[in-house]
Amino acid sequence: MNQETPYFQTQFAQYRVQIRNAEARFDGRVLFTDLTADVSSGELLWIVGENGIGKTTLLKMLAGLIRLPPKCIGWYDGSGAIRPESSLSYQTHNGYTKAGLTLAEDFEFWGRMVTGSCPPLSALSYVGLATALSTKTQHLSAGQKRRLSLARLLVANRPIWVMDEPMAGLDADGRSLVTDIVRQHLARGGMAVIASHNPADIAAERVMRLTLGRQ
Amino acid sequence: MRAIIARDIKLAMRSGGHWALSLIFFALFLALCGIAMGGQMTRLSELSLPLTWLAFIFAALLSVSQIFRGEMEDGSLAQFKLAGIGMGTVSAAKLINYALLTLLPLVVMTPLLSQLFGLNGPQIAGLIISLLIGLPAVAIYMGLSGALLCGQKTGGFLAILISAPLMIPTLIFGVAAAKAFPDSGIMAAELRILFGLSLVSVALGFPAIIAALSANLETS
Amino acid sequence: MINYLANPARFLRFSRFAVPVAGWGATIALAAGLYLSLIGSPPAVDHGENVRMMYVHVPAAWCAMAAYTGIAIASLVSFIWRHPVADSAAKSLAWPGAIFTVLALVTGSLWGKVAWGTWWQWDGRMTSVLVLLFIYLGYLAIWSLTPDRRRAARLASILGMVGWINIPIIKFSVEWWNSLHQTATISQPGTPGLPAELLLPLALMALGYTCLLTWLALRGTEADIVRQRSERSAPQNPAKVTLETLS
Numbered sequence: 001m002n003q004e005t006p007y008f009q010t011q012f013a014q015y016r017v018q019i020r021n022a023e024a025r026f027d028g029r030v031l032f033t034d035l036t037a038d039v040s041s042g043e044l045l046w047i048v049g050e051n052g053i054g055k056t057t058l059l060k061m062l063a064g065l066i067r068l069p070p071k072c073i074g075w076y077d078g079s080g081a082i083r084p085e086s087s088l089s090y091q092t093h094n095g096y097t098k099a100g101l102t103l104a105e106d107f108e109f110w111g112r113m114v115t116g117s118c119p120p121l122s123a124l125s126y127v128g129l130a131t132a133l134s135t136k137t138q139h140l141s142a143g144q145k146r147r148l149s150l151a152r153l154l155v156a157n158r159p160i161w162v163m164d165e166p167m168a169g170l171d172a173d174g175r176s177l178v179t180d181i182v183r184q185h186l187a188r189g190g191m192a193v194i195a196s197h198n199p200a201d202i203a204a205e206r207v208m209r210l211t212l213g214r215q
Numbered sequence: 216m217r218a219i220i221a222r223d224i225k226l227a228m229r230s231g232g233h234w235a236l237s238l239i240f241f242a243l244f245l246a247l248c249g250i251a252m253g254g255q256m257t258r259l260s261e262l263s264l265p266l267t268w269l270a271f272i273f274a275a276l277l278s279v280s281q282i283f284r285g286e287m288e289d290g291s292l293a294q295f296k297l298a299g300i301g302m303g304t305v306s307a308a309k310l311i312n313y314a315l316l317t318l319l320p321l322v323v324m325t326p327l328l329s330q331l332f333g334l335n336g337p338q339i340a341g342l343i344i345s346l347l348i349g350l351p352a353v354a355i356y357m358g359l360s361g362a363l364l365c366g367q368k369t370g371g372f373l374a375i376l377i378s379a380p381l382m383i384p385t386l387i388f389g390v391a392a393a394k395a396f397p398d399s400g401i402m403a404a405e406l407r408i409l410f411g412l413s414l415v416s417v418a419l420g421f422p423a424i425i426a427a428l429s430a431n432l433e434t435s
Numbered sequence: 436m437i438n439y440l441a442n443p444a445r446f447l448r449f450s451r452f453a454v455p456v457a458g459w460g461a462t463i464a465l466a467a468g469l470y471l472s473l474i475g476s477p478p479a480v481d482h483g484e485n486v487r488m489m490y491v492h493v494p495a496a497w498c499a500m501a502a503y504t505g506i507a508i509a510s511l512v513s514f515i516w517r518h519p520v521a522d523s524a525a526k527s528l529a530w531p532g533a534i535f536t537v538l539a540l541v542t543g544s545l546w547g548k549v550a551w552g553t554w555w556q557w558d559g560r561m562t563s564v565l566v567l568l569f570i571y572l573g574y575l576a577i578w579s580l581t582p583d584r585r586r587a588a589r590l591a592s593i594l595g596m597v598g599w600i601n602i603p604i605i606k607f608s609v610e611w612w613n614s615l616h617q618t619a620t621i622s623q624p625g626t627p628g629l630p631a632e633l634l635l636p637l638a639l640m641a642l643g644y645t646c647l648l649t650w651l652a653l654r655g656t657e658a659d660i661v662r663q664r665s666e667r668s669a670p671q672n673p674a675k676v677t678l679e680t681l682s
Contacts, residue, residue: 027582027583027584028583028584028666029671030671030672030673031673031674032673032674032676033673033676034676035676036678037678046681049674053674054674060293060435063293063297064297065293065296065297065432065433065435066433066434066435067433067434085296085297085299086299088297089297090293090294090297092290092293092294094289094290095290096289096290096291096293096294097289098222098226098285098289098291100225100226100229100230101222101225101226105222105225109218109222110294110298112218113218113294113295113298113300114297114298114299203682204682206680206682207680207681207682208678208679208680208681209678209679209680209681210676210677210678211675211676211677211678211679212674212675212676213674213675213677214672214674214675359597363577363590363593363594366581366586367580367581367582369580373573373576373577373580376569376572376573376576377573377576377577377594379569380566380569380570380573380598380601380605381597381598381601383566383605383608383609384601384604384605384607384608387608387609387611387612388608391612391615412604412608415604419597419600419601420597423593423596423597426514426593427590427593430586430589430590430593431586431590434583434585434586434589435586
């Protein structure tokens with residue numbers, strides 16, 4: 001499990017994100033205000049907080065899915081401001097599998113969408129799904145969907161990972177797989193922002209924890 | 216775009232005949248019309264063109280919510296955006312699928328069902344040509360309510376309320392074109408106007424669909 | 436003008452001045468117009484007393500269309516510049532517009548009963564107004580059934596613009612379709628070339644209706660701005676944000 005895999009060969013360029021006085025609302029309710037943070041390549045940001053406090057909203061804001069006032073969240077690479085879409089993978093908390101497709105088909109579809117070519121099925125064996133290739137996605141367990149999401153992250157090969165509860169529903173083996181993959185991602189200059197109830201111990205250039213708490 | 220279309224066709228084939236529901240509704244509606252009219256062929260053949268067009272529009276309305284809601288609900292729409300695939304590509308793919316899997320089967324069924332009303336060859340040809348020419352307008356306006364309502368659970372009825380008024384010109388000229396075809400042929404003025412309506416609806420409705428999808432996505 | 440009114444505070448200052456103007460304008464014009472149209476003006480030569488229906492019908496139809504045009508303009512402003520006041524204005528125009536549409540339909544139908552002998556005729560104008568009512572209902576439904584305010588505003592602005600561009604197309608289609616089966620021209624409430632003693636009450640009524648529509652829309656917009664402001668200032672409990680570096 002711990003050997004270096006073909007998915008981790010390249011070194012990523014420098015990226016950073018500036019969050020300045022971000023404020024989030026959901027259906028008129030203010031979730032949080034004055035959120036300021038900086039994350040750069042090689043760094044890991046944990047986002048912790050109870051259910052419904054706004055973790056997922058913050059992740060969507062970071063992924064550029066929610067429209068924000070200008071200068072609230074800025075993504076930059078070495079040469080200037082960028083749009084995050086092309087360099088970011090967002091792992092949602094429930095996966096986004098289409099009922100009716102088999103696991104391999106769903107994996108191949110999204111691999112093609114993101115990279116433009118057929119993704120290597122070996123990524124599925126790497127995350128421990130070799131035996132479930134022809135299972136329909138609606139019959140996958142929560143843990144298997146998590147593992148599928150991990151395989152997608154690997155083949156998408158993007159420098160910024162935004163992950164929503166990546167450990168939920170996973171067994172001990174799966175949790176160590178996640179920490180291992182994230183550690184290797186960080187080691188090659190990737191960035192990770194992870195919302196989680198129980199942050200694991202992952203070494204990185206810098207590890208930060210952002211807590212959203214009731215006052 | 217081809218990959219999305221191929222995936223949706225595969226899903227439709229595996230859905231256990233879900234795609235055939237509108238088709239069954241179409242046939243049932245026309246059969247009920249025949250029964251309600253007392254089964255008199257002379258009266259029926261006169262009314263068959265408007266009834267078929269109505270049945271076509273209502274059958275199309277039945278599956279409006281399926282055009283975009285699935286992609287919105289399971290988060291695929293957001294992932295398409297992150298994969299760098301524009302909402303234009305996604306909506307074009309979904310609309311082509313809707314036209315291929317829902318609307319086209321209805322048109323294909325039409326010659327068979329028109330036997331219920333005793334239509335002759337030129338009348339059937341006119342009906343089919345008018346349906347085919349009006350099809351883009353139907354797909355676009357159905358797609359518009361599908362895109363406007365894809366972010367909420369309820370809304371089947373709302374789709375009718377939004378789409379139906381916009382469908383009125385297409386309905387008027389669709390029926391008129393079908394009527395005019397046996398006499399005036401393919402160059403009938405009604406057919407040309409119907410074609411124009413389809414073009415206008417695409418030019419107007421397609422950007423609106425893209426805007427509605429983005430609006431639903433960025434406020435979710 | 437648009438940019439000036441885009442600021443809610445400035446809009447409220449403007450409407451504090453404009454609301455009484457519109458309100459008194461509506462009261463005076465409607466009072467004078469109603470007196471002139473119902474009592475002060477002579478019956479028309481070919482319609483008799485029935486012509487008085489015109490004074491309530493034509494301005495209602497005009498306001499129904501004007502309100503939707505207002506919605507379309509506000510939608511465009513809201514869509515491009517995302518001004519929240521434009522959303523409030525579009526939303527506040529929708530209910531009065533729908534009610535004026537119903538009024539136009541009801542008075543038109545009453546006219547139809549005396550002029551044509553039936554409550555309803557598939558006449559081009561009547562049919563277009565009926566379709567306009569359905570468009571209004573769809574627009575109102577989007578506003579009331581979409582949960583999130585920002586999303587509702589955005590979706591409603593898209594539908595408002597699409598609906599507005601479609602109205603002339605619908606009108607053209609309906610009139611073309613109408614010309615197929617009606618060769619004889621039917622007398623309409625509101626024929627051109629009216630004598631002056633009929634025109635003055637009609638103009639007064641139109642002015643009064645327009646002032647009333649303006650007044651309703653301004654009041655609605657004010658109320659909407661204030662409601663949103665109070666929602667924003669309601670006790671909120673945002674999460675406390677703490678950022679720490681672990682290693």
